[in-house]
Amino acid sequence: MSIELLKELSETPGIPGREEQIRKIVQRELKGVVDKMTVDNLGNLIAFRKGTSKKPKKVMYSSHMDEIGFIVQYIDDKGFIVLDPCGGHDPRNTIVQRVKVLGRKELLGVVSWKCKPIHVQSDEDRKKSPSIDKVFVDLGLPVKEVKKVVSIGDPVVIHRDLEQYGNRVTGKALDNRTAVYTLIQALKRSKKNNEDTYAVFSVQEEVGLRGALVAAHQIAPDIGVALDTTLACDTPGVEPENAITRLGEGVGLTVKDGSLIADHDLYQEFQALARKKKLKHQPNLLSRGGTDGGAIQRAHDGAKTITLSLPTRFIHSSIETVDLSDLKAKIELTAAYMKGA
Ligand SMILES: [Zn+2]
The missing domain is CATH 2.40.30.40 (Peptidase M42, domain 2)
Incomplete structure:
Protein backbone atom coordinates (compact mmCIF):
# COMPACT_ATOMS: atom_id res chain seq x y z
CA MET A 1 0.00 0.00 0.00
CA SER A 2 1.38 3.41 -0.97
CA ILE A 3 1.37 5.64 2.08
CA GLU A 4 2.21 8.90 0.28
CA LEU A 5 -1.29 10.41 0.60
CA LEU A 6 -1.70 9.15 4.17
CA LYS A 7 1.63 10.80 5.05
CA GLU A 8 0.49 14.10 3.55
CA LEU A 9 -2.82 13.95 5.43
CA SER A 10 -1.11 13.07 8.73
CA GLU A 11 1.52 15.79 8.57
CA THR A 12 -0.82 18.59 7.43
CA PRO A 13 -2.21 20.64 10.33
CA GLY A 14 -5.96 20.97 11.02
CA ILE A 15 -7.19 21.76 14.52
CA PRO A 16 -10.96 22.02 15.18
CA GLY A 17 -12.34 24.99 13.23
CA ARG A 18 -9.19 25.25 11.09
CA GLU A 19 -9.51 22.22 8.82
CA GLU A 20 -9.03 24.20 5.57
CA GLN A 21 -5.71 22.62 4.55
CA ILE A 22 -7.11 19.08 4.93
CA ARG A 23 -10.28 20.06 3.06
CA LYS A 24 -8.15 21.28 0.11
CA ILE A 25 -6.35 17.92 -0.11
CA VAL A 26 -9.68 16.05 -0.12
CA GLN A 27 -11.10 18.36 -2.81
CA ARG A 28 -8.00 17.75 -4.94
CA GLU A 29 -8.26 13.95 -4.52
CA LEU A 30 -12.01 13.71 -5.25
CA LYS A 31 -12.10 15.92 -8.35
CA GLY A 32 -13.85 13.86 -11.01
CA VAL A 33 -14.41 10.97 -8.57
CA VAL A 34 -17.82 12.13 -7.24
CA ASP A 35 -20.80 13.89 -8.87
CA LYS A 36 -20.72 16.98 -6.67
CA MET A 37 -18.81 18.56 -3.79
CA THR A 38 -20.18 21.29 -1.52
CA VAL A 39 -18.87 23.04 1.57
CA ASP A 40 -21.50 24.00 4.16
CA ASN A 41 -21.53 27.00 6.50
CA LEU A 42 -19.64 25.16 9.23
CA GLY A 43 -16.89 23.96 6.86
CA ASN A 44 -17.97 20.33 6.31
CA LEU A 45 -17.06 19.06 2.85
CA ILE A 46 -19.94 16.97 1.49
CA ALA A 47 -19.12 14.80 -1.54
CA PHE A 48 -22.16 13.31 -3.28
CA ARG A 49 -22.58 10.39 -5.65
CA LYS A 50 -26.03 9.47 -7.04
CA GLY A 51 -27.15 5.88 -6.44
CA THR A 52 -28.08 3.53 -9.29
CA SER A 53 -31.03 1.71 -7.66
CA LYS A 54 -34.64 2.78 -8.44
CA LYS A 55 -35.43 4.01 -4.96
CA PRO A 56 -32.04 4.80 -3.45
CA LYS A 57 -31.63 5.23 0.28
CA LYS A 58 -29.50 8.04 1.66
CA VAL A 59 -26.27 6.76 3.21
CA MET A 60 -24.10 9.26 5.03
CA TYR A 61 -20.45 8.43 5.69
CA SER A 62 -18.48 10.71 7.97
CA SER A 63 -14.75 11.09 8.59
CA HIS A 64 -13.71 14.00 10.78
CA MET A 65 -10.87 16.09 9.40
CA ASP A 66 -9.79 17.80 12.63
CA GLU A 67 -7.04 16.75 15.05
CA ILE A 68 -6.47 17.68 18.68
CA HIS A 159 5.02 18.45 14.50
CA ARG A 160 5.90 14.85 13.64
CA ASP A 161 6.65 13.02 10.38
CA LEU A 162 4.75 9.85 9.49
CA GLU A 163 7.07 6.84 9.31
CA GLN A 164 6.54 3.20 8.42
CA TYR A 165 8.04 0.43 10.53
CA GLY A 166 7.27 -3.18 9.71
CA ASN A 167 3.66 -3.31 8.56
CA ARG A 168 2.75 -0.33 10.73
CA VAL A 169 2.81 3.42 10.44
CA THR A 170 3.33 5.87 13.28
CA GLY A 171 2.79 9.60 13.46
CA LYS A 172 0.43 12.34 14.57
CA ALA A 173 -3.28 12.80 13.76
CA LEU A 174 -3.81 9.21 12.58
CA ASP A 175 -7.00 9.92 14.53
CA ASN A 176 -8.56 10.71 12.14
CA ARG A 177 -6.58 11.13 8.93
CA THR A 178 -6.57 7.34 8.48
CA ALA A 179 -10.37 7.64 8.13
CA VAL A 180 -10.14 10.61 5.77
CA TYR A 181 -7.80 8.42 3.71
CA THR A 182 -10.22 5.46 3.97
CA LEU A 183 -13.19 7.46 2.70
CA ILE A 184 -11.19 8.89 -0.24
CA GLN A 185 -9.94 5.42 -1.21
CA ALA A 186 -13.39 3.80 -0.84
CA LEU A 187 -14.93 6.44 -3.14
CA LYS A 188 -12.17 5.90 -5.70
CA ARG A 189 -12.60 2.11 -5.60
CA SER A 190 -16.39 1.81 -5.55
CA LYS A 191 -17.08 4.01 -8.63
CA LYS A 192 -20.82 3.05 -8.92
CA ASN A 193 -22.97 2.80 -5.80
CA ASN A 194 -26.46 1.36 -5.29
CA GLU A 195 -27.58 3.98 -2.80
CA ASP A 196 -27.17 7.77 -2.75
CA THR A 197 -23.76 8.32 -1.15
CA TYR A 198 -23.04 11.38 0.96
CA ALA A 199 -19.37 11.30 1.98
CA VAL A 200 -18.90 13.92 4.67
CA PHE A 201 -15.47 15.15 5.70
CA SER A 202 -16.58 16.73 8.93
CA VAL A 203 -15.24 19.51 11.13
CA GLN A 204 -14.92 19.94 14.91
CA GLU A 205 -15.40 16.33 16.01
CA GLU A 206 -12.74 16.51 18.70
CA VAL A 207 -14.66 19.26 20.53
CA GLY A 208 -18.04 17.48 20.45
CA LEU A 209 -19.18 16.02 17.10
CA ARG A 210 -20.28 19.47 15.92
CA GLY A 211 -19.74 19.22 12.16
CA ALA A 212 -21.36 15.80 11.72
CA LEU A 213 -24.48 16.95 13.58
CA VAL A 214 -24.98 19.87 11.21
CA ALA A 215 -24.26 17.73 8.12
CA ALA A 216 -26.68 15.01 9.23
CA HIS A 217 -29.44 17.61 9.76
CA GLN A 218 -29.01 18.75 6.15
CA ILE A 219 -28.76 15.28 4.63
CA ALA A 220 -31.34 13.49 6.82
CA PRO A 221 -29.76 10.09 6.06
CA ASP A 222 -31.48 6.68 6.38
CA ILE A 223 -28.16 5.06 7.27
CA GLY A 224 -25.05 6.49 8.93
CA VAL A 225 -21.53 5.07 8.76
CA ALA A 226 -18.96 6.97 10.80
CA LEU A 227 -15.30 6.24 10.13
CA ASP A 228 -12.90 6.77 13.00
CA THR A 229 -10.16 5.28 15.14
CA THR A 230 -10.50 3.37 18.40
CA LEU A 231 -8.21 2.37 21.23
CA ALA A 232 -5.87 -0.60 20.93
CA CYS A 233 -4.64 -1.07 24.49
CA ASP A 234 -2.98 -4.43 23.68
CA THR A 235 0.24 -3.30 25.34
CA PRO A 236 2.10 -4.15 28.58
CA GLY A 237 0.38 -2.90 31.72
CA VAL A 238 -3.21 -3.22 30.48
CA GLU A 239 -5.39 -6.19 31.51
CA PRO A 240 -6.56 -8.25 28.46
CA GLU A 241 -10.21 -7.52 29.22
CA ASN A 242 -9.47 -3.80 28.84
CA ALA A 243 -7.59 -4.00 25.51
CA ILE A 244 -10.68 -2.70 23.60
CA THR A 245 -9.18 -3.83 20.25
CA ARG A 246 -5.96 -5.47 19.06
CA LEU A 247 -3.61 -4.29 16.34
CA GLY A 248 -3.51 -6.60 13.31
CA GLU A 249 -6.82 -8.29 14.19
CA GLY A 250 -8.79 -6.34 11.57
CA VAL A 251 -11.23 -3.46 11.27
CA GLY A 252 -13.25 -2.69 14.43
CA LEU A 253 -17.04 -2.91 14.16
CA THR A 254 -18.42 -0.69 16.90
CA VAL A 255 -21.00 -2.28 19.18
CA LYS A 256 -21.05 0.86 21.32
CA ASP A 257 -18.93 3.84 22.21
CA GLY A 258 -19.44 6.82 24.52
CA SER A 259 -21.84 8.49 22.08
CA LEU A 260 -23.50 5.64 20.20
CA ILE A 261 -25.09 2.21 20.46
CA ALA A 262 -24.80 0.85 16.95
CA ASP A 263 -27.90 -0.36 15.14
CA HIS A 264 -27.95 -4.12 15.66
CA ASP A 265 -29.16 -5.03 12.13
CA LEU A 266 -26.50 -2.81 10.57
CA TYR A 267 -23.84 -4.36 12.82
CA GLN A 268 -24.86 -7.83 11.64
CA GLU A 269 -24.94 -6.68 8.03
CA PHE A 270 -21.36 -5.39 8.26
CA GLN A 271 -20.25 -8.55 10.06
CA ALA A 272 -21.77 -10.73 7.30
CA LEU A 273 -20.21 -8.56 4.57
CA ALA A 274 -16.76 -8.77 6.21
CA ARG A 275 -17.09 -12.57 6.41
CA LYS A 276 -18.23 -12.79 2.77
CA LYS A 277 -15.26 -10.67 1.62
CA LYS A 278 -12.89 -12.58 3.94
CA LEU A 279 -11.86 -9.37 5.73
CA LYS A 280 -10.51 -9.55 9.27
CA HIS A 281 -12.79 -7.77 11.75
CA GLN A 282 -13.23 -7.48 15.50
CA PRO A 283 -15.86 -6.03 17.85
CA ASN A 284 -15.18 -2.61 19.36
CA LEU A 285 -16.67 -1.66 22.73
CA LEU A 286 -15.54 1.69 24.06
CA SER A 287 -17.01 2.99 27.30
CA ARG A 288 -15.77 6.58 26.90
CA GLY A 289 -15.05 8.73 23.86
CA GLY A 290 -17.52 9.46 21.07
CA THR A 291 -17.55 9.46 17.27
CA ASP A 292 -19.52 11.24 14.55
CA GLY A 293 -21.85 8.20 14.69
CA GLY A 294 -23.38 9.57 17.89
CA ALA A 295 -24.40 12.79 16.14
CA ILE A 296 -25.65 11.16 12.92
CA GLN A 297 -27.82 8.70 14.83
CA ARG A 298 -29.71 11.48 16.61
CA ALA A 299 -30.01 14.13 13.90
CA HIS A 300 -33.24 14.92 12.06
CA ASP A 301 -35.54 11.84 12.26
CA GLY A 302 -32.69 9.58 13.34
CA ALA A 303 -30.63 7.12 11.30
CA LYS A 304 -29.54 3.50 11.65
CA THR A 305 -25.87 4.04 12.43
CA ILE A 306 -22.60 2.23 13.00
CA THR A 307 -18.97 3.32 13.39
CA LEU A 308 -16.15 1.48 11.61
CA SER A 309 -13.07 1.91 13.77
CA LEU A 310 -9.38 1.49 13.15
CA PRO A 311 -7.45 0.02 16.11
CA THR A 312 -4.86 2.62 17.17
CA ARG A 313 -2.12 2.34 19.78
CA PHE A 314 -0.94 5.36 21.80
CA ILE A 315 -3.96 7.38 20.67
CA HIS A 316 -3.97 11.18 21.12
CA SER A 317 -0.17 11.29 21.09
CA SER A 318 2.50 12.05 18.48
CA ILE A 319 3.28 8.34 18.06
CA GLU A 320 -0.19 7.05 17.19
CA THR A 321 0.34 3.66 15.56
CA VAL A 322 -1.86 1.62 13.21
CA ASP A 323 -1.44 -1.63 11.29
CA LEU A 324 -1.64 -1.32 7.50
CA SER A 325 -3.50 -4.64 7.15
CA ASP A 326 -6.26 -3.29 9.45
CA LEU A 327 -6.41 -0.11 7.37
CA LYS A 328 -6.66 -2.14 4.16
CA ALA A 329 -9.49 -4.24 5.63
CA LYS A 330 -11.33 -1.06 6.62
CA ILE A 331 -10.99 0.46 3.13
CA GLU A 332 -12.18 -2.76 1.45
CA LEU A 333 -15.15 -3.14 3.79
CA THR A 334 -16.20 0.50 3.31
CA ALA A 335 -15.86 0.22 -0.49
CA ALA A 336 -17.82 -3.06 -0.57
CA TYR A 337 -20.69 -1.53 1.46
CA MET A 338 -20.69 1.56 -0.79
CA LYS A 339 -20.97 -0.59 -3.91
CA GLY A 340 -23.78 -2.53 -2.31
CA ALA A 341 -21.88 -5.80 -2.75
ZN1 LIG B 1 -11.39 10.57 16.08
Whole structure:
Protein backbone atom coordinates (compact mmCIF):
# COMPACT_ATOMS: atom_id res chain seq x y z
CA MET A 1 0.00 0.00 0.00
CA SER A 2 1.38 3.41 -0.97
CA ILE A 3 1.37 5.64 2.08
CA GLU A 4 2.21 8.90 0.28
CA LEU A 5 -1.29 10.41 0.60
CA LEU A 6 -1.70 9.15 4.17
CA LYS A 7 1.63 10.80 5.05
CA GLU A 8 0.49 14.10 3.55
CA LEU A 9 -2.82 13.95 5.43
CA SER A 10 -1.11 13.07 8.73
CA GLU A 11 1.52 15.79 8.57
CA THR A 12 -0.82 18.59 7.43
CA PRO A 13 -2.21 20.64 10.33
CA GLY A 14 -5.96 20.97 11.02
CA ILE A 15 -7.19 21.76 14.52
CA PRO A 16 -10.96 22.02 15.18
CA GLY A 17 -12.34 24.99 13.23
CA ARG A 18 -9.19 25.25 11.09
CA GLU A 19 -9.51 22.22 8.82
CA GLU A 20 -9.03 24.20 5.57
CA GLN A 21 -5.71 22.62 4.55
CA ILE A 22 -7.11 19.08 4.93
CA ARG A 23 -10.28 20.06 3.06
CA LYS A 24 -8.15 21.28 0.11
CA ILE A 25 -6.35 17.92 -0.11
CA VAL A 26 -9.68 16.05 -0.12
CA GLN A 27 -11.10 18.36 -2.81
CA ARG A 28 -8.00 17.75 -4.94
CA GLU A 29 -8.26 13.95 -4.52
CA LEU A 30 -12.01 13.71 -5.25
CA LYS A 31 -12.10 15.92 -8.35
CA GLY A 32 -13.85 13.86 -11.01
CA VAL A 33 -14.41 10.97 -8.57
CA VAL A 34 -17.82 12.13 -7.24
CA ASP A 35 -20.80 13.89 -8.87
CA LYS A 36 -20.72 16.98 -6.67
CA MET A 37 -18.81 18.56 -3.79
CA THR A 38 -20.18 21.29 -1.52
CA VAL A 39 -18.87 23.04 1.57
CA ASP A 40 -21.50 24.00 4.16
CA ASN A 41 -21.53 27.00 6.50
CA LEU A 42 -19.64 25.16 9.23
CA GLY A 43 -16.89 23.96 6.86
CA ASN A 44 -17.97 20.33 6.31
CA LEU A 45 -17.06 19.06 2.85
CA ILE A 46 -19.94 16.97 1.49
CA ALA A 47 -19.12 14.80 -1.54
CA PHE A 48 -22.16 13.31 -3.28
CA ARG A 49 -22.58 10.39 -5.65
CA LYS A 50 -26.03 9.47 -7.04
CA GLY A 51 -27.15 5.88 -6.44
CA THR A 52 -28.08 3.53 -9.29
CA SER A 53 -31.03 1.71 -7.66
CA LYS A 54 -34.64 2.78 -8.44
CA LYS A 55 -35.43 4.01 -4.96
CA PRO A 56 -32.04 4.80 -3.45
CA LYS A 57 -31.63 5.23 0.28
CA LYS A 58 -29.50 8.04 1.66
CA VAL A 59 -26.27 6.76 3.21
CA MET A 60 -24.10 9.26 5.03
CA TYR A 61 -20.45 8.43 5.69
CA SER A 62 -18.48 10.71 7.97
CA SER A 63 -14.75 11.09 8.59
CA HIS A 64 -13.71 14.00 10.78
CA MET A 65 -10.87 16.09 9.40
CA ASP A 66 -9.79 17.80 12.63
CA GLU A 67 -7.04 16.75 15.05
CA ILE A 68 -6.47 17.68 18.68
CA GLY A 69 -4.26 20.74 18.98
CA PHE A 70 -3.92 24.09 20.69
CA ILE A 71 -4.72 27.76 20.26
CA VAL A 72 -2.34 30.59 21.21
CA GLN A 73 -3.79 32.05 24.42
CA TYR A 74 -1.08 34.48 25.51
CA ILE A 75 2.41 35.66 24.60
CA ASP A 76 4.50 36.61 27.65
CA ASP A 77 7.08 39.39 27.81
CA LYS A 78 9.91 36.97 26.93
CA GLY A 79 8.10 35.60 23.89
CA PHE A 80 6.97 32.28 25.43
CA ILE A 81 3.52 31.18 24.26
CA VAL A 82 0.83 29.93 26.64
CA LEU A 83 -1.55 27.42 25.04
CA ASP A 84 -5.28 26.83 25.20
CA PRO A 85 -5.99 23.12 24.52
CA CYS A 86 -8.43 22.12 21.77
CA GLY A 87 -9.66 18.54 22.25
CA GLY A 88 -8.81 15.78 24.75
CA HIS A 89 -5.11 16.04 25.66
CA ASP A 90 -3.12 13.95 28.08
CA PRO A 91 -0.66 16.62 29.31
CA ARG A 92 2.08 13.97 29.57
CA ASN A 93 1.84 13.46 25.80
CA THR A 94 2.11 17.15 24.95
CA ILE A 95 5.48 17.92 26.52
CA VAL A 96 8.94 17.34 25.07
CA GLN A 97 7.55 17.77 21.56
CA ARG A 98 8.18 19.91 18.54
CA VAL A 99 5.24 22.04 17.42
CA LYS A 100 4.23 24.18 14.48
CA VAL A 101 2.73 27.58 15.24
CA LEU A 102 0.57 28.72 12.33
CA GLY A 103 0.91 32.47 12.47
CA ARG A 104 1.36 34.83 9.53
CA LYS A 105 3.90 32.20 8.56
CA GLU A 106 4.61 28.72 9.93
CA LEU A 107 7.09 28.68 12.84
CA LEU A 108 8.80 25.68 14.42
CA GLY A 109 8.79 25.62 18.22
CA VAL A 110 9.31 23.27 21.14
CA VAL A 111 6.80 22.62 23.89
CA SER A 112 7.80 21.95 27.48
CA TRP A 113 6.32 22.56 30.91
CA LYS A 114 7.16 24.57 33.99
CA CYS A 115 9.72 22.21 35.53
CA LYS A 116 13.48 21.91 36.17
CA PRO A 117 15.86 19.38 34.58
CA ILE A 118 16.38 16.14 36.53
CA HIS A 119 19.86 17.31 37.68
CA VAL A 120 18.48 20.12 39.81
CA GLN A 121 15.12 18.72 40.93
CA SER A 122 14.28 18.49 44.63
CA ASP A 123 12.35 15.49 46.03
CA GLU A 124 9.29 17.74 45.95
CA ASP A 125 9.86 18.67 42.27
CA ARG A 126 10.05 14.99 41.31
CA LYS A 127 6.51 14.37 42.59
CA LYS A 128 5.00 17.01 40.28
CA SER A 129 3.24 15.95 37.09
CA PRO A 130 2.53 18.15 34.07
CA SER A 131 -0.85 19.79 33.70
CA ILE A 132 -2.07 21.50 30.56
CA ASP A 133 -1.95 24.99 32.12
CA LYS A 134 1.78 24.53 32.82
CA VAL A 135 2.87 23.88 29.21
CA PHE A 136 4.39 26.58 27.02
CA VAL A 137 6.02 26.98 23.60
CA ASP A 138 9.53 28.28 23.05
CA LEU A 139 9.93 29.73 19.54
CA GLY A 140 13.57 30.69 19.94
CA LEU A 141 12.79 34.28 18.95
CA PRO A 142 12.72 37.60 20.83
CA VAL A 143 9.24 38.74 21.88
CA LYS A 144 9.18 41.49 19.21
CA GLU A 145 9.77 38.96 16.44
CA VAL A 146 7.20 36.55 17.90
CA LYS A 147 4.53 39.25 18.03
CA LYS A 148 5.18 40.23 14.39
CA VAL A 149 4.19 36.74 13.26
CA VAL A 150 2.00 35.22 15.99
CA SER A 151 -1.41 36.46 17.20
CA ILE A 152 -3.74 35.33 19.96
CA GLY A 153 -6.03 32.67 18.44
CA ASP A 154 -3.48 31.17 16.03
CA PRO A 155 -3.46 27.34 15.79
CA VAL A 156 -0.63 25.21 17.20
CA VAL A 157 -0.11 21.54 16.28
CA ILE A 158 2.35 18.83 17.20
CA HIS A 159 5.02 18.45 14.50
CA ARG A 160 5.90 14.85 13.64
CA ASP A 161 6.65 13.02 10.38
CA LEU A 162 4.75 9.85 9.49
CA GLU A 163 7.07 6.84 9.31
CA GLN A 164 6.54 3.20 8.42
CA TYR A 165 8.04 0.43 10.53
CA GLY A 166 7.27 -3.18 9.71
CA ASN A 167 3.66 -3.31 8.56
CA ARG A 168 2.75 -0.33 10.73
CA VAL A 169 2.81 3.42 10.44
CA THR A 170 3.33 5.87 13.28
CA GLY A 171 2.79 9.60 13.46
CA LYS A 172 0.43 12.34 14.57
CA ALA A 173 -3.28 12.80 13.76
CA LEU A 174 -3.81 9.21 12.58
CA ASP A 175 -7.00 9.92 14.53
CA ASN A 176 -8.56 10.71 12.14
CA ARG A 177 -6.58 11.13 8.93
CA THR A 178 -6.57 7.34 8.48
CA ALA A 179 -10.37 7.64 8.13
CA VAL A 180 -10.14 10.61 5.77
CA TYR A 181 -7.80 8.42 3.71
CA THR A 182 -10.22 5.46 3.97
CA LEU A 183 -13.19 7.46 2.70
CA ILE A 184 -11.19 8.89 -0.24
CA GLN A 185 -9.94 5.42 -1.21
CA ALA A 186 -13.39 3.80 -0.84
CA LEU A 187 -14.93 6.44 -3.14
CA LYS A 188 -12.17 5.90 -5.70
CA ARG A 189 -12.60 2.11 -5.60
CA SER A 190 -16.39 1.81 -5.55
CA LYS A 191 -17.08 4.01 -8.63
CA LYS A 192 -20.82 3.05 -8.92
CA ASN A 193 -22.97 2.80 -5.80
CA ASN A 194 -26.46 1.36 -5.29
CA GLU A 195 -27.58 3.98 -2.80
CA ASP A 196 -27.17 7.77 -2.75
CA THR A 197 -23.76 8.32 -1.15
CA TYR A 198 -23.04 11.38 0.96
CA ALA A 199 -19.37 11.30 1.98
CA VAL A 200 -18.90 13.92 4.67
CA PHE A 201 -15.47 15.15 5.70
CA SER A 202 -16.58 16.73 8.93
CA VAL A 203 -15.24 19.51 11.13
CA GLN A 204 -14.92 19.94 14.91
CA GLU A 205 -15.40 16.33 16.01
CA GLU A 206 -12.74 16.51 18.70
CA VAL A 207 -14.66 19.26 20.53
CA GLY A 208 -18.04 17.48 20.45
CA LEU A 209 -19.18 16.02 17.10
CA ARG A 210 -20.28 19.47 15.92
CA GLY A 211 -19.74 19.22 12.16
CA ALA A 212 -21.36 15.80 11.72
CA LEU A 213 -24.48 16.95 13.58
CA VAL A 214 -24.98 19.87 11.21
CA ALA A 215 -24.26 17.73 8.12
CA ALA A 216 -26.68 15.01 9.23
CA HIS A 217 -29.44 17.61 9.76
CA GLN A 218 -29.01 18.75 6.15
CA ILE A 219 -28.76 15.28 4.63
CA ALA A 220 -31.34 13.49 6.82
CA PRO A 221 -29.76 10.09 6.06
CA ASP A 222 -31.48 6.68 6.38
CA ILE A 223 -28.16 5.06 7.27
CA GLY A 224 -25.05 6.49 8.93
CA VAL A 225 -21.53 5.07 8.76
CA ALA A 226 -18.96 6.97 10.80
CA LEU A 227 -15.30 6.24 10.13
CA ASP A 228 -12.90 6.77 13.00
CA THR A 229 -10.16 5.28 15.14
CA THR A 230 -10.50 3.37 18.40
CA LEU A 231 -8.21 2.37 21.23
CA ALA A 232 -5.87 -0.60 20.93
CA CYS A 233 -4.64 -1.07 24.49
CA ASP A 234 -2.98 -4.43 23.68
CA THR A 235 0.24 -3.30 25.34
CA PRO A 236 2.10 -4.15 28.58
CA GLY A 237 0.38 -2.90 31.72
CA VAL A 238 -3.21 -3.22 30.48
CA GLU A 239 -5.39 -6.19 31.51
CA PRO A 240 -6.56 -8.25 28.46
CA GLU A 241 -10.21 -7.52 29.22
CA ASN A 242 -9.47 -3.80 28.84
CA ALA A 243 -7.59 -4.00 25.51
CA ILE A 244 -10.68 -2.70 23.60
CA THR A 245 -9.18 -3.83 20.25
CA ARG A 246 -5.96 -5.47 19.06
CA LEU A 247 -3.61 -4.29 16.34
CA GLY A 248 -3.51 -6.60 13.31
CA GLU A 249 -6.82 -8.29 14.19
CA GLY A 250 -8.79 -6.34 11.57
CA VAL A 251 -11.23 -3.46 11.27
CA GLY A 252 -13.25 -2.69 14.43
CA LEU A 253 -17.04 -2.91 14.16
CA THR A 254 -18.42 -0.69 16.90
CA VAL A 255 -21.00 -2.28 19.18
CA LYS A 256 -21.05 0.86 21.32
CA ASP A 257 -18.93 3.84 22.21
CA GLY A 258 -19.44 6.82 24.52
CA SER A 259 -21.84 8.49 22.08
CA LEU A 260 -23.50 5.64 20.20
CA ILE A 261 -25.09 2.21 20.46
CA ALA A 262 -24.80 0.85 16.95
CA ASP A 263 -27.90 -0.36 15.14
CA HIS A 264 -27.95 -4.12 15.66
CA ASP A 265 -29.16 -5.03 12.13
CA LEU A 266 -26.50 -2.81 10.57
CA TYR A 267 -23.84 -4.36 12.82
CA GLN A 268 -24.86 -7.83 11.64
CA GLU A 269 -24.94 -6.68 8.03
CA PHE A 270 -21.36 -5.39 8.26
CA GLN A 271 -20.25 -8.55 10.06
CA ALA A 272 -21.77 -10.73 7.30
CA LEU A 273 -20.21 -8.56 4.57
CA ALA A 274 -16.76 -8.77 6.21
CA ARG A 275 -17.09 -12.57 6.41
CA LYS A 276 -18.23 -12.79 2.77
CA LYS A 277 -15.26 -10.67 1.62
CA LYS A 278 -12.89 -12.58 3.94
CA LEU A 279 -11.86 -9.37 5.73
CA LYS A 280 -10.51 -9.55 9.27
CA HIS A 281 -12.79 -7.77 11.75
CA GLN A 282 -13.23 -7.48 15.50
CA PRO A 283 -15.86 -6.03 17.85
CA ASN A 284 -15.18 -2.61 19.36
CA LEU A 285 -16.67 -1.66 22.73
CA LEU A 286 -15.54 1.69 24.06
CA SER A 287 -17.01 2.99 27.30
CA ARG A 288 -15.77 6.58 26.90
CA GLY A 289 -15.05 8.73 23.86
CA GLY A 290 -17.52 9.46 21.07
CA THR A 291 -17.55 9.46 17.27
CA ASP A 292 -19.52 11.24 14.55
CA GLY A 293 -21.85 8.20 14.69
CA GLY A 294 -23.38 9.57 17.89
CA ALA A 295 -24.40 12.79 16.14
CA ILE A 296 -25.65 11.16 12.92
CA GLN A 297 -27.82 8.70 14.83
CA ARG A 298 -29.71 11.48 16.61
CA ALA A 299 -30.01 14.13 13.90
CA HIS A 300 -33.24 14.92 12.06
CA ASP A 301 -35.54 11.84 12.26
CA GLY A 302 -32.69 9.58 13.34
CA ALA A 303 -30.63 7.12 11.30
CA LYS A 304 -29.54 3.50 11.65
CA THR A 305 -25.87 4.04 12.43
CA ILE A 306 -22.60 2.23 13.00
CA THR A 307 -18.97 3.32 13.39
CA LEU A 308 -16.15 1.48 11.61
CA SER A 309 -13.07 1.91 13.77
CA LEU A 310 -9.38 1.49 13.15
CA PRO A 311 -7.45 0.02 16.11
CA THR A 312 -4.86 2.62 17.17
CA ARG A 313 -2.12 2.34 19.78
CA PHE A 314 -0.94 5.36 21.80
CA ILE A 315 -3.96 7.38 20.67
CA HIS A 316 -3.97 11.18 21.12
CA SER A 317 -0.17 11.29 21.09
CA SER A 318 2.50 12.05 18.48
CA ILE A 319 3.28 8.34 18.06
CA GLU A 320 -0.19 7.05 17.19
CA THR A 321 0.34 3.66 15.56
CA VAL A 322 -1.86 1.62 13.21
CA ASP A 323 -1.44 -1.63 11.29
CA LEU A 324 -1.64 -1.32 7.50
CA SER A 325 -3.50 -4.64 7.15
CA ASP A 326 -6.26 -3.29 9.45
CA LEU A 327 -6.41 -0.11 7.37
CA LYS A 328 -6.66 -2.14 4.16
CA ALA A 329 -9.49 -4.24 5.63
CA LYS A 330 -11.33 -1.06 6.62
CA ILE A 331 -10.99 0.46 3.13
CA GLU A 332 -12.18 -2.76 1.45
CA LEU A 333 -15.15 -3.14 3.79
CA THR A 334 -16.20 0.50 3.31
CA ALA A 335 -15.86 0.22 -0.49
CA ALA A 336 -17.82 -3.06 -0.57
CA TYR A 337 -20.69 -1.53 1.46
CA MET A 338 -20.69 1.56 -0.79
CA LYS A 339 -20.97 -0.59 -3.91
CA GLY A 340 -23.78 -2.53 -2.31
CA ALA A 341 -21.88 -5.80 -2.75
ZN1 LIG B 1 -11.39 10.57 16.08
